[in-house]
Every structure is written in structure tokens, then in C-alpha cells.
Amino acid sequence: xxxxxxxxxxxxxxxxxxxTPGLFFFACLAAGALxxxxxxxxxxxxxxxWMTFFLASxxxxxxxxxxxxxxxRGVATEPVGLDALRGQRAMVVDGISRATGQGxxxxxxxxxxxxxxxxxxxxxxxxxxxxxxxxxxxxxxxxDVVSNLPKE
Numbered sequence: 001x002x003x004x005x006x007x008x009x010x011x012x013x014x015x016x017x018x019x020t021p022g023l024f025f026f027a028c029l030a031a032g033a034l035x036x037x038x039x040x041x042x043x044x045x046x047x048x049x050w051m052t053f054f055l056a057s058x059x060x061x062x063x064x065x066x067x068x069x070x071x072x073r074g075v076a077t078e079p080v081g082l083d084a085l086r087g088q089r090a091m092v093v094d095g096i097s098r099a100t101g102q103g104x105x106x107x108x109x110x111x112x113x114x115x116x117x118x119x120x121x122x123x124x125x126x127x128x129x130x131x132x133x134x135x136x137x138x139x140x141x142x143x144d145v146v147s148n149l150p151k152e
Contacts, residue, residue: 001036001040002040003037003040004037006033006034006037006049006053007033007034007037009030010031010033011030013027013029014026017030023064024065024068025065027064028057028061028065031056031057031060032052032056032058032060033053035056036052036056082132086131088107088128088129089108089127089142090113090127090128091105091106092104092105092115092121092125092139093112093123094123096115096117096139098116098120099120101116102116103115103121105127105139107129113137114135114136116136116137116139117138117139119141121139121141125141128140128141128142
């Protein structure tokens with residue numbers, strides 16, 4: 001195979017790497033193809049070129065994959081956007097009525113949201129955001145507050 005074919009194979013493998021999620025497998029094969037292109041450019045025989053490709057690719061896979069796993073394992077996925085509101089505490093500034101589904105809460109960073117809950121919650125209580133439904137927050141009493149309520 002000519003060195004040009006190995007370079008084309010490397011480019012195709014790099015494109016595959018970009019469009020598929022993974023741990024740099026196709027990138028290792030692309031680097032192996034570039035090493036094989038160098039061997040072909042130096043005039044090596046066909047079986048030497050293929051062995052160069054396989055050995056270089058294998059060596060890179062064995063080295064790069066554990067490093068990529070270690071790096072991606074340490075990346076924490078923090079919730080963003082509206083998902084980040086779940087679990088936050090808010091102060092009820094306009095009492096929440098279960099019957100009407102009306103009320104307002106103010107989050108710790110100052111944002112004012114319309115809110116609803118499955119129980120009536122008076123003004124001045126702290127609540128916890130359970131989720132976001134449309135443009136309103138679904139809230140409930142925090143577990144530490146619920147556990148301290150008197151038993152009926």
C-alpha cells in the first residue's frame with residue numbers, strides 16, 4: 001500500500017473518532033496508520049507495514065485507554081440550568097395554596113419563582129425545590145422540617 005492510502009485511512013479514522021463517543025480507540029488506530037505510512041514511505045515491505053500498523057495501534061490502545069478512563073472517571077457531572085434548581089431551598093414569600101396551586105418563593109440567590117405544592121405552606125416557611133414544571137417550581141417541606149413537625 002502506498003503511504004497516501006495510509007494517510008487517507010488515518011484521516012478517515014480521525015473523523016470516526018470525532019463522531020463516535022469513546023476512549024480514543026479510533027485515534028489510536030489513526031496514529032498507527034500514520035506510523036504505517038512512515039514505514040511505507042521508507043520502503044518497508046507489505047507485511048512489515050501491516051505489522052507496524054498493528055503493533056503501533058495496539059501499543060497506543062494499551063497506553064491511552066487507561067489514561068482516558070482515569071481522566072473521564074474523575075469528571076463530575078454537575079446539573080446545569082433548571083436541573084440545578086432541584087434540591088435548593090427557598091423562602092415562601094406568598095403562601096402556597098394546594099387548592100389554587102398559587103404561591104411564590106424566593107431562592108437563595110434572590111430569584112423569585114411562582115410555586116405550587118401538594119400541601120398548603122404559609123408565608124415565611126422554608127421549602128425545598130422538588131422540580132420544575134413549566135414556569136413554576138414544585139416545592140415541598142424539607143425533610144428536616146417534616147421530621148420535626150408534631151405528630152397528629
